[in-house]
Amino acid sequence: MGDSLGRLFRITTWGESHGGGVGVVVDGCPAGLELSEADIQAELDRRRPGQSPITTQRKESDAAHILSGVFEGRTLGTAISILVWNEDARSEAYAEMKELYRPSHADYTYEAKYGVRNWQGGGRSSARETVGRVAAGAVARKLLQSRFGVVTVAYVSRVHEVAAQVDPSTVTQEAVEASMVRCPDPAAAERMIERIEQARKAGDSVGGVIGVVVRGCPPGLGEPVFDKLNADLAKAVMSLPATRGVEFGLGFEAVRLTGSQHNDAFIAREGRIATATNRSGGIQGGISNGEDILMRVAFKPTATIATPQETVDREGRAVTFRGRGRHDPCVLPRAVPMVEAMVNLVLLDHLLRATTRRDGAHLNAFFEPRIIRP
Amino acid sequence: MGDSLGRLFRITTWGESHGGGVGVVVDGCPAGLELSEADIQAELDRRRPGQSPITTQRKESDAAHILSGVFEGRTLGTAISILVWNEDARSEAYAEMKELYRPSHADYTYEAKYGVRNWQGGGRSSARETVGRVAAGAVARKLLQSRFGVVTVAYVSRVHEVAAQVDPSTVTQEAVEASMVRCPDPAAAERMIERIEQARKAGDSVGGVIGVVVRGCPPGLGEPVFDKLNADLAKAVMSLPATRGVEFGLGFEAVRLTGSQHNDAFIAREGRIATATNRSGGIQGGISNGEDILMRVAFKPTATIATPQETVDREGRAVTFRGRGRHDPCVLPRAVPMVEAMVNLVLLDHLLRATTRRDGAHLNAFFEPRIIRP
Amino acid sequence: MGDSLGRLFRITTWGESHGGGVGVVVDGCPAGLELSEADIQAELDRRRPGQSPITTQRKESDAAHILSGVFEGRTLGTAISILVWNEDARSEAYAEMKELYRPSHADYTYEAKYGVRNWQGGGRSSARETVGRVAAGAVARKLLQSRFGVVTVAYVSRVHEVAAQVDPSTVTQEAVEASMVRCPDPAAAERMIERIEQARKAGDSVGGVIGVVVRGCPPGLGEPVFDKLNADLAKAVMSLPATRGVEFGLGFEAVRLTGSQHNDAFIAREGRIATATNRSGGIQGGISNGEDILMRVAFKPTATIATPQETVDREGRAVTFRGRGRHDPCVLPRAVPMVEAMVNLVLLDHLLRATTRRDGAHLNAFFEPRIIRP
C-alpha cells in the first residue's frame, strides 16, 4: 500500500529479489520526450551488481524492457511500463533463512506485519526493488536535463572513517563515475576502496554518507505546508534501504551557528535574486530559491555480513546465523544512482506541480496552441 | 497543493500568521473517541507564544474551537474542524517588509512561486501554521495513548553548544514539561536557558536538536516501499519550519560502526521477539519492530534576529533590514509539541493502515458485530 | 475519510447540519485571482434555504467568511478557508429521531458504519454539507470563466412527470435564474411549480432531472484511464445527496441507436477540428473534444415527507415516523448550483492537470518569467 510515489509524475514499483522480475510503471510523464531503452539502461548499469570488485559479485544483466508508453521513440504521455527480469536467483542459498530472523534485516518486521514473508532473500525489502526506482529516475533525469537544464550529481562523501573533500558547486558526474567507489576525491576514493576491501576480508561491512547537489533548479519548487521540497526529498531518500539520516544545507552542523552566522544574505547577481552564501542549501520555507540544492544522506553498514551472529528462529529459540549470499560489503557506490533517482523523481514531480501555481493567464496561454487547427 | 498529510488519518491545515485565523480539518478519525476542546487546548498551550520568558512575548490565547465532528463528547467518525482565531496581529510592524526579502525567510521563494505574497508576517510560511498540526496531533495522541498505549515523548537534547544527557528509554513528558526549555536534564536545561537569554540580548538566535522516543509501538507499522515508517516520519518532521535534518536510531553516527558492531541481535524477551540492542531505532526495513522508536531532528537558528542584516528589495537594490517583531530567540522549546504532533499523526495513520494488511479472516471478524441486530 | 475531492484543485469540506458551522478548505487555487466574499455569497444565495416559496422555509443567512488564502483582494496560492455558521438549528424538532431510523435517510447506514450518529438532523449526510462545495465551486467558476471562458450552466429539465424543452447550446444562466424552479422553459416551469406545490400540500415530495451544459471547454481535459473526464464528473455529481443516476451525451438513449447513427463525424469548422453532431456530449475516450459537454443527473424524491411512515427503532421494534422539520418538497431548484459547483470543480482540476501533459518546451516557457529579475 506504499508502492507509489509522486503526485503528477507518479511511479509504482513492484517485484521481489527472487521471483519473476522487478519493474516500474511511470504515470504522468509528459508526452513527446525522446526515450529509449538505452536511456534506462545507462542508469541501471550504474546500480547493477557485479559492476566492480567492491560490489557484490552477483551477476544480473538487469536489461531494461519498455513495454508501453513509448511509440516511435517518443513518450506518449501515457503509462510507461519498464520490466527487468530476475536472474541468478540461487534461492537455495536462502533455505536456512526460512525459519530464522536475520539481524537488522526486515525478516521479522515483514512477518509481524503480514504473517508471511518471502524467505528467498529479502523479498520486497531487498535493494533489488530499487531497480524500478532507478529506471524511472532515468526518465526523470532525461526530462530535467534536456528541457530544464536541471542537473543532479550524487557522490560518496564518506565511507566509515574516510571522509572526502568535494566541492559540490563544481563536482561532475564524470568525476564521480571515474571512481569505482563513486567518490570524486581521488585520494579519499583510494582509501575508501581499501576500507571496503578490508571489511570484506573481515566478513564485515561499512556504511557512509552520500552528498547530493542539484544545479539549475528554478526557484518556486515545493508546496506549503506538508509537501515542502525538503520534506518530499527527505521522504524519498529515507525510503531507500539502509538509510539512517538526511540533512539539508548545513544540516545538523547548522546547530553550531547563531542566526546572524547562519542567515544567507540576498544579493542581486546576473540579473536575478541570489544569496551571497548558501547555508540554506537552496531551499527556504520549503521552496527552492534558485541556488544549488545541497543534501547529505547517511547509510548504515550493510546488515548482511559473513561473521556469525546470534539471533532467534520463529519460535524464539536462539540460533547462530552466518550470511552466505554474495552481498555488498558497502552499499554506497551502488547507492549513488539510487539517491540521484529519488532526487530527480521528486524534482520533476514538483516542477510539474509548480506549473499550475500561477494565475490563469499563464495557463490560458498554455492551451492556445492546442485549440488552433487548420 | 500540499496542505494535507496522511492517507487514513488525514489532516488539512489552513491559515496565515495574519488574517482571520488558523485551523485544521481532521478526516478519518475513528468514531467513538471521547474528545473535548480541553484535550486540544492542552497541546496548544504547549506551543503557545508567551508561555515563558524564553519564548516570543507575543500574546495569543490560541483558544481551540471544535466546529464539527464531535457530538455529545465523542467523535462521529466524520470530519473534525478545529479553529483558532488570530489575535495580536500588529501588522504595521511588518510594513517595511513589503518590499524587501528577509534573509533566510520564505519571502523571496513564495514570491518566486506565486508572484504574490502576504507580506504581513510570514503568511503561510509562518510557524503559526503549526497550530493546526498541534491541534490535530492532540487528537492522534489521545487515540494512540488511550487505545493502544503508544506514547511519544520529545525533548530538547541540544541548544547551540549545550548538549543534554537524556535516556530515551525512561524520559517522561512530566520531566520534559518541568523545564521551561523542555529539556529533562536539569543541569543542561539551566545552561540552555542561559544560552538562549544570551542570544536574545545579543539580538541573535540559536538552534538545536530535539530527540524523540516512541514507546509501546506495535510491530508492523510502515508500508513497503515508499511509505516506510521512517520515510513518512522524516517527511512529517522535515515539513516543520526551520528543520535542517533528521536521523533514526544511531543516525549519522551509524556510519562510524561496522555491520557487526551495528546489527541488533534478536532475542526472546517476555514472550515476544525483541532485540538485544536498539541501534536500528525501532524500525527495520521501514517497519516498526516493537522496540522504542528513536529519532532526532535538527533545527536551525531562528532566521529573524534583531541584528541589522544586508538584503535586497524586490528590484534587487541593496537594503538593510532589522527584525522588529517579537520572535523566539530559539524555537526549540515550542517545537517540542510540534514534533510530537507530527510523529503521532504519522503513527496513527500507519496504525490504521496496518489493520488492513492481514488476510480476510481478521477483516471478516471486524464486521461481525456490525451485522448483528436484535 | 472521503472529505476531499480533486488532485490539483483540491477541496476538503467539513460540518454537520447542526453544530458550529460548515465550511471548506480549497487547496491549490492558483495565485493572483481576484476573489471576494461577494463572489462566494452569490453562489451560496442560490442554494440557500428559504429563497422562494417552493423551497424549505428554514432561515439561514449562510454568510460566507473567508478566513485565509486571500490577501488584498487576490488569492495567495495557499489554502483558502471558507466558513459559514449554522443558524436556526431547532434540534428539538429532531429529538424523536434519536432512537429510530428514518426511511431512505442515512440514519441507519451511518450508525452501522460508525456505531454512533449525530441524530440532530442528518449530521454529515445532510444536504447542508453542500455549502462547502458550493463555496468552493464559486472559486472554480470565477477562474474558469474569467481566464478560460469556460461556462457551465445547469437547469431543471424535469420534475416528476413534467419535462421541459431546453436547447443546451443556447441556454443561459439568466434564463435559469429567471425561474423560481430554475427551469428555463417558462411553460414547463409553471407546471413544475404547481407539481411541487401539490406535493407539499399532500405531505409528499417529488424528484427530477437536472441538465448540464459546459461551453468553451478546451479539448484535452481528462486523463486515461481511470480519471476520464466523464468518470470524474460522474463521481462528483453522484456524491451529491439524493442522486440516482448520471448520463453523458445521449446517455441511456444511445442504446437505441446503431453505431452508424450514433457516431459523430469530424469536420473542420472555424479553423479547428469539430464534430458535425454531438451525440458524444463533448467527451470521447474520456477526454474533452472541444464541443459542448452535455450531461444529465437524476434526483430521487426527497426522503423526508410529512406523511406518516412505518419504520423501526434501534432495537428493531416497529414504529411510525412522521417528518416534522421544514424540508424541500423537491430538491431540484436548490440542487442546480450544487451540480454546477461539482462540474466546475472537476473541470478546473482537470484543466490544471492538463497543463502538465505536454513536453518540457511548454513547461520550460512557463518558468521563464519567473527567473527574470532586475
Next chain:
Amino acid sequence: MGDSLGRLFRITTWGESHGGGVGVVVDGCPAGLELSEADIQAELDRRRPGQSPITTQRKESDAAHILSGVFEGRTLGTAISILVWNEDARSEAYAEMKELYRPSHADYTYEAKYGVRNWQGGGRSSARETVGRVAAGAVARKLLQSRFGVVTVAYVSRVHEVAAQVDPSTVTQEAVEASMVRCPDPAAAERMIERIEQARKAGDSVGGVIGVVVRGCPPGLGEPVFDKLNADLAKAVMSLPATRGVEFGLGFEAVRLTGSQHNDAFIAREGRIATATNRSGGIQGGISNGEDILMRVAFKPTATIATPQETVDREGRAVTFRGRGRHDPCVLPRAVPMVEAMVNLVLLDHLLRATTRRDGAHLNAFFEPRIIRP
C-alpha cells in the same frame, strides 16, 4: 496521470493495444490469500476476444503471468504484478489511421491532449487496456467471495431494442455464463444474438445495458462525503470504454415516483435491520445498508463499424474512413466481466477502508495476536 484507482486496494494499469503487452500492479492486497494464475485466467478468458461467434475474431490467448507478490501460492501483502503479452497485432491494418481521426474514437482527443498518439489501434484508449482491470478484479473477487461472502453478478439486460427479464435477487453467474451473450433470460438472449448478428452483417454495431447485483455486502461501506459508495462505483464503471450512463436502484425511473412511493421502510428481518423494499438499491446516504446493491450501466454502440464514414484528417481535410479491423459489433458480452471487475475493485477498497472507521477497541484487538510470540 490517471492510471491508478483505489485508496487501500489500489491498482495501476499500463499498456496499449499494440506494443509489448498490458498489465496491472495491485498494491494493497492483504497477505495470506491463496492466489494462482488460474484464478486470474478464469476472468481473463471471459473478456478474451474470439471467445464466441458474436465477439471480435481477433485471437489473443491473453495468458496471465504473475511476476511478483505471490509466494508459495499465497499473497505476500506486497505489490502483485500481472502481465499479459500482446499478440496478433496486425498494425498494418491501422496504417491508414495514422493521418485521420476515426469518428467517436479517441484519436483526436488524445492528439489534442498529448500532441502525439499511438495510431496503431486505439493505444491507451483501446478496450485492451481493460485486461489489467479484469486481472486485478479477479484478485478482488476471490477475496470478497472467499472471506466475506460478497458476490457480484453482472449480466446483459438489454441489447439495442431487446430487453431481458431478469430478477437480480436470484440471478447467478452460472446462468449468465450459460449464454454466449451473457444474458440469463434465454428467450431474450436468443433475440440479442440475432440482433448482434444482424448488426455485424450490416457493417454496423449496437449498444446496450448491463445490470449488476451485489449480494452479501455488509452495511457500512462508503465514506462521506465525496467517496460515497455509489460515487466511487459510478466513477469506476464510467471509466470503462463506451459507457454513457450509470444508475442505482430505480435510477432515472425514481423520478416518476413520489417520496411516499419511493421510500424504503425499515423492518427487522432475521435478527438484523433490513428494508421492506429496495428502491434505494442497497445504498443510502452513500453507504451500503446490507441489502442487494443494484446498478445499471449503459454502453453506446461500438464506434468502429465497417460502413464508410465521413471524417477529416489532421489538416482538417474531408476524408472517408471505413473500419477494417476485426471489432466487436456489440461490446456488451465482453463488458460483463469488465463491469464486475470494476465493482469488485471498489467494494474491496471500501471494505478495507471500513475496517478503520470504528474506535480503537476494534483496532486494538486487531493487533493482539501480532504481538504475542512464544
